[in-house]
Structure formats: structure tokens, C-alpha cells
Amino acid sequence: MGAGHGHVLYRESDSPVHRLPPEVKIVAMVVFTVAVVATPRAAFWAFGAYALLVAAVAALARVGPRWLLSRALIELPFVLFAVALPFLGAGERVDVLGLRLSEDGLHGAWNIVAKGTLGVLASLLLAATTTTRDLIVGLDRLHCPQVLTQIATFMLRYLDVLVGEARRMRVARISRGDDPRFLWQLRGFAAGIGALFLRAFERGERVYLAMLSRGYSGRMPEVWQGDGAATAGQWLVAATVPVVAASIAATAVVLT
Amino acid sequence: METLAMHISNGIIDGPVAAVFAALALAALTGCVLRGRRDLDDRLAPMAGLVAAFIFAVQMLNFPIFTAGVSGHLLGGALAAMLVGPWVGALCVSVVLVVQALVFGDGGVAMLGLNITNMALLGTAAAYVLIAVLLRVLPRTPAGLAVTGFVAAMLSVVVASQGFVLQYWLGGTTDLGGNLAGLAGTMAGVHLLIGIGEGLITATTVVTVAKVRPDLVYALRGLRPATVPTVPAVGGVR
Numbered sequence: 001m002g003a004g005h006g007h008v009l010y011r012e013s014d015s016p017v018h019r020l021p022p023e024v025k026i027v028a029m030v031v032f033t034v035a036v037v038a039t040p041r042a043a044f045w046a047f048g049a050y051a052l053l054v055a056a057v058a059a060l061a062r063v064g065p066r067w068l069l070s071r072a073l074i075e076l077p078f079v080l081f082a083v084a085l086p087f088l089g090a091g092e093r094v095d096v097l098g099l100r101l102s103e104d105g106l107h108g109a110w111n112i113v114a115k116g117t118l119g120v121l122a123s124l125l126l127a128a129t130t131t132t133r134d135l136i137v138g139l140d141r142l143h144c145p146q147v148l149t150q151i152a153t154f155m156l157r158y159l160d161v162l163v164g165e166a167r168r169m170r171v172a173r174i175s176r177g178d179d180p181r182f183l184w185q186l187r188g189f190a191a192g193i194g195a196l197f198l199r200a201f202e203r204g205e206r207v208y209l210a211m212l213s214r215g216y217s218g219r220m221p222e223v224w225q226g227d228g229a230a231t232a233g234q235w236l237v238a239a240t241v242p243v244v245a246a247s248i249a250a251t252a253v254v255l256t
Numbered sequence: 257m258e259t260l261a262m263h264i265s266n267g268i269i270d271g272p273v274a275a276v277f278a279a280l281a282l283a284a285l286t287g288c289v290l291r292g293r294r295d296l297d298d299r300l301a302p303m304a305g306l307v308a309a310f311i312f313a314v315q316m317l318n319f320p321i322f323t324a325g326v327s328g329h330l331l332g333g334a335l336a337a338m339l340v341g342p343w344v345g346a347l348c349v350s351v352v353l354v355v356q357a358l359v360f361g362d363g364g365v366a367m368l369g370l371n372i373t374n375m376a377l378l379g380t381a382a383a384y385v386l387i388a389v390l391l392r393v394l395p396r397t398p399a400g401l402a403v404t405g406f407v408a409a410m411l412s413v414v415v416a417s418q419g420f421v422l423q424y425w426l427g428g429t430t431d432l433g434g435n436l437a438g439l440a441g442t443m444a445g446v447h448l449l450i451g452i453g454e455g456l457i458t459a460t461t462v463v464t465v466a467k468v469r470p471d472l473v474y475a476l477r478g479l480r481p482a483t484v485p486t487v488p489a490v491g492g493v494r
């Protein structure tokens with residue numbers, strides 16, 4: 001499972017976007033997304049402007065359009081939902097290519113596809129330029145409660161433990177004469193899922209005790225946190241994206 | 257391998273409703289943080305991390321349902337409630353959702369409040385209520401525990417899916433007219449099927465853990481120790 005790897009979406013590079021501290025990027029991404037969602041759906045030009053903004057950041061981060069678009073396929077299920085809307089929606093009907101579609105449904109479909117895609121692209125840009133470890137450091141610096149960052153840290157750490165145990169159990173099954181192929185290995189996997197959980201837990205518990213005995217107190221040591229928190233200058237640089245997005249949204253609200 | 261998993265994405269529900277639910281989720285999570293901090297001891301901290309990792313992996317299993325373009329996936333709320341309790345459990349599921357939204361673009365960031373309300377709060381709360389009731393009613397045997405896990409997981413998934421229907425009714429960006437009942441029916445039907453899968457996974461996992469390490473199951477704390485025969489650790493783990 002691809003998600004098992006902590007850095008599955010991270011693109012190693014040294015662009016200006018990569019160098020920005022994580023907390024700055026998180027805040028910029030969230031504000032950008034909120035601005036996009038707040039934009040009235042009839043303001044078609046605004047979504048074009050957002051797309052240009054995303055493209056500019058992607059270029060600055062040296063993330064190729066092909067990589068971005070193939071990863072954006074994650075939103076496919078909801079695009080399908082959007083495709084169904086013109087047929088299900090109520091209200092005025094319009095004729096498009098011989099089909100009688102709901103006008104409100106068409107607008108709704110556009111709304112979901114446009115806002116959904118922009119949101120996914122923004123998240124992907126954050127993921128491509130920030131390691132998961134830095135992401136947690138960023139959340140910590142944004143004063144996210146320690147219980148949450150602690151759970152998140154262990155979650156990312158134990159994902160690798162889980163994947164590793166699953167691989168070991170599969171090797172063990174094969175070496176005992178099991179011959180798993182395609183879907184049939186699901187049966188062996190399902191039967192062993194409780195054992196997998198327990199084995200992963202007992203390994204994880206040892207990891208945790210080892211951390212405790214080395215002075216872990218619920219927060220990662222300063223060294224782990226890397227360079228210091230963001231400077232005022234970095235906040236200003238990163239603020240350009242959300243400020244532009246917010247002004248686009250404000251203009252769109254005023255105009256429509 | 258690219259996996260498909262999807263929560264409510266940006267633009268499905270309108271802004272004001274999303275904001276209301278974000279405030280609701282924030283308030284509820286604050287409560288969970290305060291209560292969960294007390295629960296989170298040396299035994300529960302690694303368990304919470306593993307439960308979150310497990311849910312993270314399990315949520316990647318996705319079932320696209322093409323009839324109405326709706327898709328669903330396993331939630332893990334019942335497993336979390338069973339193993340780490342309702343407070344830390346809700347936090348675990350929330351952490352999974354936040355990381356998925358930030359890192360995988362799975363579920364819009366602006367819709368995080370809605371997703372957390374459905375999956376982390378509604379799902380976990382429904383599961384815990386069922387667990388608390390069923391554990392008192394059913395016999396304290398592995399079979400009783402399995403039934404508890406199965407039923408709690410199955411129904412909690414359906415409850416969470418109806419949360420989406422409620423939110424869509426309040427602030428869906430497209431008026432479905434009379435089709436809202438259809439949406440509710442589709443969501444319930446689909447999630448009942450998903451709930452069966454989720455129930456099986458939850459039941460097997462919890463029963464295995466309870467057999468080997470009953471001290472790790474939060475829901476069994478405070479109850480009279482279950483009459484579970486001790487068996488050696490699986491696969492010579494230690």
C-alpha cells in the first residue's frame with residue numbers, strides 16, 4: 001500500500017517553496033482553500049485566476065503539471081457525484097446536446113469540480129514541498145494541542161511498523177507453502193488481521209518504551225524540530241498567495 | 257500504487273454550514289482533548305498511535321458506488337472507541353482526517369469540520385454508546401465481544417453516513433428536490449454493506465487483542481475480567 005510510506009508524495013528539491021517553514025505553508029494553504037470555497041460559483045473568471053495562482057506556485061516549487069494532475073485523480077469519486085447532479089437536480093431545465101439537464105445541477109457540478117480540484121491541487125502542493133515530519137513540526141508550532149501532535153507522530157511512525165509486519169507475515173505464509181495470488185491473498189490477509197494488529201502493537205510498544213527510556217516526554221526534542229520558527233519576512237513572503245486569493249474572492253463577491 | 261479515498265471535498269456543502277460544523281467540531285474536539293489527556297497514559301499512547309495508523313491504512317480501502325457517484329470506505333470509529341475509548345478514539349480518527357486532508361488532498365480542508373463531525377464524532381460516539389450497552393447485555397465471552405464489535409462498527413458507519421445526508425440537507429450546493437430521500441437511501445444501503453466489512457475487521461481485531469492482551473482493550477476496563485481462556489501469544493511474538 002503506497003500510503004504506508006511517510007514521504008510518498010514528497011518531492012525532494014530545493015525550491016523557494018520547499019525552504020519555507022511548514023507552519024507558514026499550512027496557514028497559506030488553509031486560507032487559500034477557504035477563499036476558494038467562499039467564492040460565488042457564478043464568478044467563472046475567479047476560478048481561472050485561482051488556477052493561475054496554483055500554477056505559479058507549482059512552477060516556483062518545480063512540481064510538474066503531469067505529477068500534479070495524475071495525483072489529483074484522488075477526487076474522482078466526487079467528480080462522479082458531480083456528474084450525476086445535472087440529472088438529479090431540481091428546478092429549471094436546460095437543453096444541452098439534446099439532454100434535458102437541471103440548470104442548478106449543472107452549476108452545482110461545476111462548483112464541486114472547480115472548488116474540489118483547486119483544493120486538491122493546493123493540498124498536493126503542500127505535500128510535495130513538505131515532509132510529513134515537518135508538517136507535524138508545523139502543527140506543533142501553530143499550537144496544535146500536544147495530544148494531537150503526539151498521536152499524529154506515532155501514527156506516521158507506526159504506519160511503517162504496520163507495513164513491515166504485514167510484509168513479514170506474508171513472507172511467513174509463503175514460506176509455509178501458501179501461494180498467494182492477486183485476490184486470493186486477501187483471504188489469508190483478512191484471517192490474520194487481528195494477529196497483524198497485535199504484532200504491530202507489541203513492536204510499537206517496544207519502540208515507545210525505547211523512546212521513553214531515551215527521555216521522550218511527549219514532545220519531540222528540539223534537534224528534531226530543525227531550524228527555528230518562521231521569521232516575519234517568511235510570513236510576509238508566503239502571505240502573498242492567500243492575500244491574492246482573498247482579494248480575488250472579495251472582488252468576486254462584490255461583482256456577483 | 258495510487259489509492260482512491262475520498263471524504264467530502266470542497267464545494268459540496270456551502271460555506272456557512274461548513275463554518276458552523278467547523279465550530280461544532282472544534283468545540284467537541286476541545287472537550288475530547290481535555291478528557292483524552294487524562295486517559296493517555298503509557299499504555300494508551302502507543303495504542304492510540306497504532307489505532308490511528310491502522311485506521312489510516314484501512315481508510316485507503318475504498319468502495320466506489322457508481323449508482324449515484326457516491327463512494328464510501330471503512331471508518332474505524334468503532335475500533336478506536338473499543339481500544340482507546342471514545343475521547344482518544346475521536347482524536348485518533350480526527351488526526352487521520354487532518355493528515356489526509358493536508359497531505360493527500362483527501363477531503364477539502366474547508367470541509368474538515370463536516371468530515372470530523374461525521375466520521376470522528378458521530379461515528380465514534382454512536383459506536384461507543386452501542387459498545388457500552390451491548391457489553392452489559394451480552395455474555396462476557398469472545399463471541400459476545402465479537403458481536404458487540406460487529407454491531408457497533410456496522411451501525412456507526414451507517415450513522416456517520418446519515419450525518420452527510422443531514423449536512424447536505426442543510427447546505428448542499430445543489431438542490432436535489434425530492435431526491436434527498438434517495439440520497440439518504442443510497443448512502444444508508446451502501447454503508448450497510450461497508451459496515452459489514454468494517455464489522456468483520458473490528459470484531460476479528462478486537463477479539464484477538466482481548467484474547468492475548470485483555471488489558472489493552474479500553475472498553476473492557478472497569479468491567480469484571482472476561483472469562484477468556486489464556487492462549488499463547490500469536491506467532492511467538494515477544
